[in-house]
Amino acid sequence: MSKSLSIDTAxxxxxxxxxxxxxxxxxxxxxxxxxxxxWAHMILVASVIIGPGVMNAIAHFFEATYMAQVGGPLIGLVxxxxxxxxxxxxxxxxxxxxxxxxxxxxxxxxxxxLWLVQVITAMLILIMGAIHMxxxxxxxxxxxxxxxxxxxGGFWMGFYLFLLPLVELHVGVGLYRIxxxxxxxxxxxxxxxxxxxxxxxxxxxCIGLVAxxxxxxxxx
Amino acid sequence: xxxxxxxxIFRYNxxxxxxxxxxxxxxxxxxxxxxxxxxxxxxxxxxxPGLQFDFCCRxxxxxxxxxxVNGRPGLACHTKTKDLPENIxxxxxxxxxxxxxxxxxxxxxxxxxxxxxxxxxxxxxxFNPRALEERMDNALxxxxxxxxRCIECGCCVAACGTAIMRPDFxxxxxxxxxxxxxxxxxxxxxxxxxxxxxxxxxxxxxxxGLLACEDVCPKHLPLQDxxxxxxxxxxxxxxxxxxxxxxx
Ligand code: HEM
Ligand code: SF4
Ligand code: SF4
Ligand code: FES
Numbered sequence: 001m002s003k004s005l006s007i008d009t010a011x012x013x014x015x016x017x018x019x020x021x022x023x024x025x026x027x028x029x030x031x032x033x034x035x036x037x038x039w040a041h042m043i044l045v046a047s048v049i050i051g052p053g054v055m056n057a058i059a060h061f062f063e064a065t066y067m068a069q070v071g072g073p074l075i076g077l078v079x080x081x082x083x084x085x086x087x088x089x090x091x092x093x094x095x096x097x098x099x100x101x102x103x104x105x106x107x108x109x110x111x112x113x114l115w116l117v118q119v120i121t122a123m124l125i126l127i128m129g130a131i132h133m134x135x136x137x138x139x140x141x142x143x144x145x146x147x148x149x150x151x152x153g154g155f156w157m158g159f160y161l162f163l164l165p166l167v168e169l170h171v172g173v174g175l176y177r178i179x180x181x182x183x184x185x186x187x188x189x190x191x192x193x194x195x196x197x198x199x200x201x202x203x204x205x206c207i208g209l210v211a212x213x214x215x216x217x218x219x220x
Numbered sequence: 221x222x223x224x225x226x227x228x229i230f231r232y233n234x235x236x237x238x239x240x241x242x243x244x245x246x247x248x249x250x251x252x253x254x255x256x257x258x259x260x261x262x263x264x265x266x267x268x269p270g271l272q273f274d275f276c277c278r279x280x281x282x283x284x285x286x287x288x289v290n291g292r293p294g295l296a297c298h299t300k301t302k303d304l305p306e307n308i309x310x311x312x313x314x315x316x317x318x319x320x321x322x323x324x325x326x327x328x329x330x331x332x333x334x335x336x337x338x339x340x341x342x343x344x345x346x347f348n349p350r351a352l353e354e355r356m357d358n359a360l361x362x363x364x365x366x367x368x369r370c371i372e373c374g375c376c377v378a379a380c381g382t383a384i385m386r387p388d389f390x391x392x393x394x395x396x397x398x399x400x401x402x403x404x405x406x407x408x409x410x411x412x413x414x415x416x417x418x419x420x421x422x423x424x425x426x427x428x429g430l431l432a433c434e435d436v437c438p439k440h441l442p443l444q445d446x447x448x449x450x451x452x453x454x455x456x457x458x459x460x461x462x463x464x465x466x467x468x
Binding site: 103 | 381423427432442454458462
């Protein structure tokens, strides 16, 4: 009768929540989407190795179709969403951090270390990736010449030399972990998958380095 | 050539207020076919009768002797000293409550896990002690047995970074246990019932896929495959619940 007794009686019946399942799907799917994006991104950047004209043509295509203007911020959102979802797994409390650190040192177990690599690279990518996206997307259109000018300035060369391996490590480990966590790769295929992870990480770092050098020595 | 082994062993008795955690060193001559079980018993007999550690079957069956051997959780009775370097560090399993020295209480945790998983065959059939046992397809029986082989040693949980950070995590042993009952045709629980037990961040969605469990399990249970299968199945069970006609 009385309004003051507005007790939520349903609060006493625990209803099974599905949110963990949805959030885990989203974490994996945003991760996978970012991997696909990074590969597309690598095609664009690495095209400068063939020639600045090729890169400009691809960049122009992305702009003429509004993929850069719309897709860019969209990727930014996916990036943010992925961070928010994955952050549920990051140990933020000092006690947890010290535990996982001591645990990793005790265990000397590769996959446990790889997870720490993923968490640490993630925090750096969050900051550096955001800076990079801001700088590029507030200075459209993308052209090889503008990128080369930035990189030849020196600061951005150092910035990218740092960001490149961080991203490729995060992507490589992420790909491997999606495969084993969701059962796409079983016990028998795990060593193979791990080798694939190393190869793909190394190959992408190499392509990225060559592209950076090409930018650095591009005649303006 | 006979080696002299140096054992660095964690010592602490939480019952004794004067005891402080420290490491004691023991030197022992290695003998043929020596296991850590033999070594620890000799240390206790010859050097320090107060040393606490657990053993029962000394054959990798009871799961009592799990400890951290040079950083890796494993069974002491299953570990041959010839496979180890001269310096051997023994620590109790982390995560579990310490009883003293190398002895931990895994029982309380496993009992709690069994209750969370409701680790028994759920059936409404009346049990008839006179009837012949129901038959089961042999291949399926073997598949169930493969998961049933878990000896509750606790190595997988002690090696799990997720469990170390979040003590309410069900662990690979718990998730494997549910997978075992999910296989059993006598158990009437549905996928949605399973979801209510493990479809959360304390269950399969908390697992971060570090696979330490898979790499340390002394019985080589197919934990990676069970975890992958469960995440996939429970992931879809969650999605299926979005469909109004499938909702429970
Ligand atoms: C280039 C951008 C990024 C890509 C391609 C990417 C990709 C991935 C992938 C594929 C995974 C594995 C997902 C899973 O295990 O379910 C992952 C996990 C993770 N990502 Fe990212 N990520 C990116 C950026 C970030 C950023 C900015 C953060 C936040 C700081 C982040 C934090 C994490 C963390 C902590 C995990 C581990 C989650 C877990 O253990 O379940 N990532 N990432
Ligand atoms: S795979 Fe899952 S259960 Fe196994 S050690 Fe890793 S987090 Fe723990
Ligand atoms: S799954 Fe393996 S490591 Fe874990 S408790 Fe069972 S036997 Fe021990
Ligand atoms: S003593 Fe039983 S498993 Fe080692």
